[in-house]
Amino acid sequence: MMAMLLIAYTLNFIDRQIIGILAVPIKTDLQLSDAQLGLMGGLAFALFYTGLGIPIAMLADRRDRSKIMTAALAVWSLMTALCGLAQNFWQLFACRLGVGVGEAGGVAPAYTLIADIFPPERRARALALYSFGIPIGSATGIVFGGVIATLIDWRSAFFIVGALGLLLAPVFRKYVRDPRGDRPVTAQAVSLRTVLATLLAKPSFWLLSLGAACSSMMGYGLFFWLPSFFVRSFGISLLDASLGYGAILLVAGLAGIWIGGALSDRLATRSKGYYALVPALAFVGTIPFYALGISAHSLVASLLLLLVPTALGLVWLGPVIAAVQAVVPAPMRSTTSAIFLFVNNLIGIGIGTPAIGWISDHLKVRYGDEALRYAILSGTGFYVLATAFLLLAAWRLPRDWHRG
Numbered sequence: 001m002m003a004m005l006l007i008a009y010t011l012n013f014i015d016r017q018i019i020g021i022l023a024v025p026i027k028t029d030l031q032l033s034d035a036q037l038g039l040m041g042g043l044a045f046a047l048f049y050t051g052l053g054i055p056i057a058m059l060a061d062r063r064d065r066s067k068i069m070t071a072a073l074a075v076w077s078l079m080t081a082l083c084g085l086a087q088n089f090w091q092l093f094a095c096r097l098g099v100g101v102g103e104a105g106g107v108a109p110a111y112t113l114i115a116d117i118f119p120p121e122r123r124a125r126a127l128a129l130y131s132f133g134i135p136i137g138s139a140t141g142i143v144f145g146g147v148i149a150t151l152i153d154w155r156s157a158f159f160i161v162g163a164l165g166l167l168l169a170p171v172f173r174k175y176v177r178d179p180r181g182d183r184p185v186t187a188q189a190v191s192l193r194t195v196l197a198t199l200l201a202k203p204s205f206w207l208l209s210l211g212a213a214c215s216s217m218m219g220y221g222l223f224f225w226l227p228s229f230f231v232r233s234f235g236i237s238l239l240d241a242s243l244g245y246g247a248i249l250l251v252a253g254l255a256g257i258w259i260g261g262a263l264s265d266r267l268a269t270r271s272k273g274y275y276a277l278v279p280a281l282a283f284v285g286t287i288p289f290y291a292l293g294i295s296a297h298s299l300v301a302s303l304l305l306l307l308v309p310t311a312l313g314l315v316w317l318g319p320v321i322a323a324v325q326a327v328v329p330a331p332m333r334s335t336t337s338a339i340f341l342f343v344n345n346l347i348g349i350g351i352g353t354p355a356i357g358w359i360s361d362h363l364k365v366r367y368g369d370e371a372l373r374y375a376i377l378s379g380t381g382f383y384v385l386a387t388a389f390l391l392l393a394a395w396r397l398p399r400d401w402h403r404g
Contacts, residue, residue: 077165135253146242216348
């Protein structure tokens with residue numbers, strides 16, 4: 001079941017992030033600005049992904065999570081394929097909204113399935129393993145998109161990855177089974193009002209959510225914009241940019257996620273606050289390395305320097321998600337996860353990606369093709385905010401931990 005969850009999450013991120021590498025040919029073909037590309041990569045996806053995530057998660061707290069995730073997989077895959085038919089900005093924007101609709105039901109239920117299966121002392125590592133789907137999916141989407149766009153065209157890339165998801169859906173349904181089955185769990189069901197009231201008494205939840213969101217403003221922004229940065233600032237081909245950044249994301253991402261989960265589980269035997277403290281310290285290390293990597297005028301130096309902050313920037317996934325599962329009782333976990341994803345993704349994807357595009361457009365008159373370099377550099381300040389929120393969460397988390 002963990003293997004199928006990981007494969008589905010990998011496809012989730014392929015479909016979510018492939019537009020980052022395809023932004024180069026799409027920009028030329030559809031005559032789009034950086035601000036429009038940023039809206040498609042951020043707000044178009046985030047609007048429905050965040051808005052529908054909460055009601056779908058409430059349903060997942062009550063019904064068969066396997067069926068919900070299977071339907072979500074089929075919907076986001078179909079809408080990804082339809083992106084390949086778009087003829088203008090608004091058509092592509094609408095299809096990206098549809099991808100967000102589908103993916104709204106894919107992640108929060110998976111978090112709670114994993115939390116039900118693994119005990120608290122192993123949960124950060126289990127969620128880290130599941131989160132491998134982020135670097136694997138993002139790297140695969142970037143490399144695959146670059147190869148297909150180079151050999152065929154950008155439309156074919158959308159068609160192929162969408163078809164893969166549609167083929168996976170029945171296999172996913174067969175092997176992923178909700179231990180609760182399809183029976184209603186109304187005796188355990190909790191209203192949204194009750195969940196919110198519980199979370200309002202848990203300051204650590206909101207601090208974790210805001211810390212993750214601030215880091216995601218830079219994280220998602222980089223996933224989307226770095227391929228374009230390599231093409232514009234170093235004059236390399238789309239294919240070379242996809243291979244270079246894909247390799248960085250895969251190697252560094254897997255290392256950072258696993259280290260974060262394993263180290264937090266080990267240190268949390270001393271204090272639950274380490275689930276927030278470990279990623280906070282990692283965020284501090286990202287800032288100088290991102291500044292050096294983005295400022296470098298050698299492609300090789302830039303790629304090597306970016307390995308470190310890419311790993312450090314993803315350390316938070318296992319420990320923070322594990323902590324979110326642990327501040328509430330089991331019947332509230334799906335809804336709580338969806339509220340966390342609402343905050344994280346609405347700010348991280350919805351604001352971060354478009355913000356970098358908007359800054360790049362406004363710096364273009366002065367810096368030309370180098371405008372994107374300075375727009376990305378300005379985003380490293382988000383990690384300062386993320387560190388502050390997580391340090392506060394580390395102080396509060398031991399008191400908010402649910403014991404039951």
